[in-house]
Amino acid sequence: MPESFDAIIIGTGQAAPALAGRLTASGMTVALIERGLVGGTCVNAGCTPTKAMVASAKAANTIARAADYGITLSGGVMRVDMAAVSDRVNAIVQASRSGLERWLTGMERCTLIRGHAVFEGARLVRVGDRQLTAGRIFLNVGARPLVPDIPGLAAVPFLTSSTTLRLREVPRHLVIIGGSYIGLEFAQIFRRFGAEVTVIEKGERLIAREDEDVSEAIRAFLEEEGIAVRSNATCIGVAADGDGVAVRVDRDSPMVTGSHLLVAVGRRPNTDDLGLEKAGVVTDRGGYITVDDGLRSNVEGIWALGDCNGRGAFTHTAYDDFQIVARNLLDGAARSVAHRIPAYALYTDPPLGRVGMTLAQARAAGRKIRVGMRPMTRVARAVEKGETHGLMRVIVDAETDAILGGAVLGPGGDEAVHEILAAMAAGTPATQFAATMAIHPTVAELLPTIAGELSDLRS
Structure with a gap:
């Protein structure tokens, strides 16, 4: 006889642990299945290790640029110990993964099962010699690097x-x-x-x-x-x-x-070996599980969250997927992916923070827009830090005064851009945003300023 649970979650990426916590707190029994490392891509091969490595690279660059800041180094040439960099990265990853494992294994009504999950029916999953059944199944299986068909x-x-x-x-x-x-x-x-x-x-x-x-x-x-x-x-x-x-x-x-x-x-979803056809779950040509705006698949009782659903490719979109599913299922809400404001960052140095529409997207949508823009060479905080590459921009609908999007490419751009995101989420019009008093000297202080210096965009 199959083991019966109230819910099965396949994969332990960003959405899964939080979802397990909400489901078990509501009184449900949960089987959480993981065939690899707990934590998924973000913890093990994505955000956590790469941003730790970015920090080491930033330190190396700061040392290399010491003379630009009036600092003289004597006694040799800087050497990067890649093994030590790797050890630091691995220690951070291990601490994060271990903490997550302790939380999950100690979670009441949650059973962490190691192994490869395969569907044998719409409500039936096999993991090795075990058969599991549940009325609700959540797929959070993530994605992996795409290996293209390049000659040789x-x-x-x-x-x-x-x-x-x-x-x-x-x-x-x-x-x-x-x-x-x-x-x-x-x-x-x-x-x-x-x-x-x-x-x-x-x-x-x-x-x-x-x-x-x-x-x-x-x-x-x-x-x-x-x-x-x-x-x-x-x-x-x-x-x-x-x-x-x-x-x-x-x-x-x-x-x-x-x-x-x-x-x-690029990356491809980890959906090709789950036996989805036996459950009747539909995927698109890229292997992404087809879901509606509530992240429900075409099969009643099966949801897909995170990278495998093609509705976002970031840790923060996966976590928002969890919030949508949990609020709708447990709180009677009507959350939707359609209401989400796109937001992400590129972690070069300086980083790029992006929200909402680009100029090209606003034009393609036929919007009449006004734009505020300033190069980092004219941002006092960037000049003081000696980091003047980049620019910042706010895009506004000329007819409604709604903020449509923005970008901050410059020091702290991944953080400063949240000022635009928060204004958009609150429905703050550009004129009100422009009246905000911001802290000096910061990069973010110039966002209200350029929102008050809008110009009509000419092609």
């Missing part, structure tokens, strides 16, 4: 965003295929650790989903640090080159040779 790739060693975290030595020359968020963060990290770095991007520019001036500003400061960027890579191919790799960019250019290759072209 299968014949050479290569890194992904996960395996790059295991490096114990700084690569001599790291070649990165993919000029988007993950690739650019690793590019700057390893350049600051002393590696030669080349980024190869198939598109015309880096991070194409951002506005062109933001993309150009990011490329400029990365190239200033010595990172080579090869865009318009129309014919990418890979071959072995001694102990390293050679990457073809196009038919008419010489090969880019390096010691290590990182493939960072």
Whole structure:
């Protein structure tokens, strides 16, 4: 006979532990299934380790720039101990994962089961020799690095965003295929650790989903640090080159040779080996589970949260998925993904914080807009910190005075952008936002200022 629970949660990414906590607190019994490491991508191979590594790279860069701040270093050259960097990262990850495991294993009415879950029916899941059944099943299985069909790739060693975290030595020359968020963060990290770095991007520019001036500003400061960027890579191919790799960019250019290759072209959902067809759960062409705005699948009683549902690709969207499901299921609310304001960050240095619409998106939507913008060279706090790359922008609907979006590319941009996000969430009109008294000297203080200096956008 199958073991019966009130709910089954498959995967322990960002949404799952909090959901287990709400369900068990309401009196339900929960089976929480994990085939890998507790905590999912964020804790083990995403936010936690990469941002710890970003911090080490920031420290290295600060030391390298000491003379810019009037500080003289004597007695040798800075050396990056990659093994020590890795040990620090691993210690932070282990502490986070261990704390999460203690919480889950000590949670009343929650049973943590290790193993690979496979559907045998819409209400029946097998994990090894155990059969489990529940009236509610929540999928939080996450995603993994996408390995594209690049000619020659299968014949050479290569890194992904996960395996790059295991490096114990700084690569001599790291070649990165993919000029988007993950690739650019690793590019700057390893350049600051002393590696030669080349980024190869198939598109015309880096991070194409951002506005062109933001993309150009990011490329400029990365190239200033010595990172080579090869865009318009129309014919990418890979071959072995001694102990390293050679990457073809196009038919008419010489090969880019390096010691290590990182493939960072996206991620794919972990849905292909769950037996979803036996449950009748529908996925799209990319393997993402099709859900409605309440995150319900096409099968009654089955929800999908986090990266596997294609409705967001971040830890914070996964956590918001939990809030939507829990509030609707347990509190009688009517939360919806459709009400969510898009928000995310790129953790280069300086970081980019983004909320709402870009200029391109506002134009495509046919909006009549007004825009406030200021370069970081005109932000006192950025000048004082000696970090003047970037810009900030607020986008406003000219007819309704509603704030449509904004971007902060500059020191603390990932934090400062929350001022725009909070105003949008509260429905604060731009004129009222512009009247806000902000703290000086900060980067965020200029956001109300530029909201009061709006100009009509001309194509």
